[in-house]
Amino acid sequence: MESRVGEGGSVSQDGTRLEALAPQPLLTRDYERHPAVVYEKLRQQHGPVAPVDLLGVPAWLVLGYREALEVLQDDDGWPKGLENWRARSEGRVPADWPLGPSLEVNHVLIQGGPGYRPLRTAWDAALKPFQDPRNPQAKRLKAAVTAYADELITLVGQGGGTGVADLSAQFSRPLPLMVASHLLGFPGSQGDDALMDMWRVLDAVPDADAALDRLLATLAELAAMKLEKPGDDFPSYLLAAHPDLSLDELARELFMLLGMTSDHVGILMSNTVVEVVSGEGAARASLSAGMVRETMNRVVMRKPPLVNFVPRFAARDTPLGNYTIREGDPVWVSSAAAHADPLFAAHMESGTTISTRAHLSWGAGRRQCPARELASTVAAVGVGRLFERFSRLELALPADQLPWRSSPFMRGLRSLPVRYELASVPERPAEADPAPEAEQPVVPDPSTRQRSSLWRYLTGLIRAGR
Ligand code: HEM
Structure with missing residues (x-):
């Protein structure tokens, strides 16, 4: 299956695995200076969900407002909890991954499962x-x-x-x-x-x-x-x-x-x-x-x-944006990118009530702040x-x-x-x-x-x- 996305061309949707997509690093100097430009390039290239490399570990970044809500409001379909992360269970997350220390402290923000x-x-x-x-x-x-x-x-x-x-x-x-x-x-x-x-x-x-x-x-x-x-x-x-x-x-x-x-x-x-x-x-x-x-x-x-939320994981193979997210793949919702999504940004400019009520800065769904x-x-x-x-x-x-x-x-x-x-x-x-x-x-x-x-x-x- 193929689909045209923005002006960046078409992307394969034949179920290519996240790891095989060779995603580009997200946290570059450009991102530090102009994150909005980086988000827009990703949106152009991939649509509302993009594969990215987070300091050596591949993940999906959710850039679309609708897709962000879809994930945040369905805690069963997209649970938190590092135990749900396939690559981690298979030993493919390096022990010295720089984000490890902040994610491995198992408190309420990170936790999934029955204890939550x-x-x-x-x-x-x-x-x-x-x-x-x-x-x-x-x-x-x-x-x-x-x-x-x-x-x-x-x-x-x-x-x-x-x-x-x-x-x-x-x-x-x-x-x-x-x-x-x-x-x-x-x-x-x-x-x-x-x-x-x-x-x-x-x-x-x-x-x-x-x-x-x-x-x-x-x-x-x-x-x-x-x-x-x-x-x-x-x-x-x-x-x-x-x-x-x-x-x-x-x-x-x-x-x-x-x-x-x-x-x-x-x-x-x-x-x-x-x-x-x-x-x-x-x-x-x-x-x-x-x-x-x-x-x-x-x-x-x-x-x-909080520009990007802590990861959730697909409970089963699920289509999101222009990709199929495989069970156990990590998904990071970006509130900053979702707010720049034309679907949301148009309302923000016009100053309607959506600008004050529907934003994601405090999260959404059961796990909001x-x-x-x-x-x-x-x-x-x-x-x-x-x-x-x-x-x-x-x-x-x-x-x-x-x-x-x-x-x-x-x-x-x-x-x-x-x-x-x-x-x-x-x-x-x-x-x-x-x-x-x-x-x-x-x-x-x-x-x-x-x-x-x-x-x-x-x-x-x-x-x-x-
Ligand atoms: C300006 C300040 C704050 C902002 C913008 C903010 C934003 C957020 C957001 C976006 C989430 C959802 C994250 C996600 O879905 O992964 C969240 C969750 C959370 N926040 Fe806040 N927060 C703020 C301050 C605080 C403070 C001061 C506390 C504690 C006193 C707090 C406690 C929590 C907790 C416990 C969660 C996890 C909720 C859950 O997973 O059920 N936050 N916050």
Whole structure:
């Protein structure tokens, strides 16, 4: 069978196996700089589903919006779980495959099989107190985000009322890390030192392996502490909802929470700041009308933090796009590419309701993000506070010259250099007033904070930025 696809010519559909298609590497320098161009070339050449090489391992990349939904909404036909991966069972995935470490940690995002359902139910239960705005935990979280944001902004301002800062390193990255520490129920700022290891892991620095070991050990200690003395925090709620979790399993779930919170929420905040300050009149207007969330929704759709999702596997031979995907073949849904699919992009431009409701940035189907409300709240409060405390914020580089960092899964700004001016009197927002039941200290005592390695690192950035 043959089919014409775009202008790139025709592709064979006679059931040629993925391995035999000699797919092109996806993660090239071009991809790092202009992923949209790479996605479009693949779409032209192959249609909505393309074979790609992911650092030496072949996989299918889903570029079509309709096909992405087809996969995401059919968890039985396209289950997660590395045990479903034929090439891996046959020993054809190299032991030193660079993506191995992030996929082989078997937590809720990666897992398939019978263990998944109870785990996901427990996640939903454990997140609920923080996501329902009527709950004291949610109110306390909001007050904490506001207080952390204020701490960070005050630190930036220590060098003077006006100046230059890197809002990624000095605000968008540390803020979610502090929030994660709050969710995890680390006592005081004890978690700060260990949590900085998360950055080392995410940035794949040379000692990332050692950092991962230290981090998992700290999280296992925290898990043991919560088992013995439960608190008002995520680990305690997860354990209550899933008492069968072993401490190792719990530590892996906490690791997952930490990674998602510290990377993706930070990316969303930085992208929202760029959207607002890079001069789009509509964005500024809507922000002043208090609609940070609506702006963020557009941002998360145009620039999804999680650009390619973790793999699913065909449960049986299944036609998808112009190919037949063989049982056990890995399939990566690309939200970034699906949003550029003309079928979806046309709606995005016209600004219809589809632009705000039908995007895939939080996933779709049964396995979509359970923390959407929490992540949006943290990002909205953080960004809102920035625009309250700074009377002027402008990019120190043209928007199209901002440096990006990409991994096979995410895409975000490497740095966000701005020129700022602090408002003369920092106003305390009404929503930061804690409700009576939320009246507990949310910020660690300043002297403990100042001794933490996170704080020393952030203080170093102020001097370096001057
Ligand atoms: C801006 C921030 C975030 C974005 C854009 C985001 C996006 C997503 C997306 C697209 C998925 C689906 C992935 C897939 O189908 O393979 C997902 C799943 C998930 N997210 Fe988020 N997320 C964010 C923040 C968070 C946070 C802060 C947490 C934890 C507190 C979290 C917890 C999870 C979990 C547990 C799953 C797996 C759900 C499952 O497989 O059942 N996410 N997220």
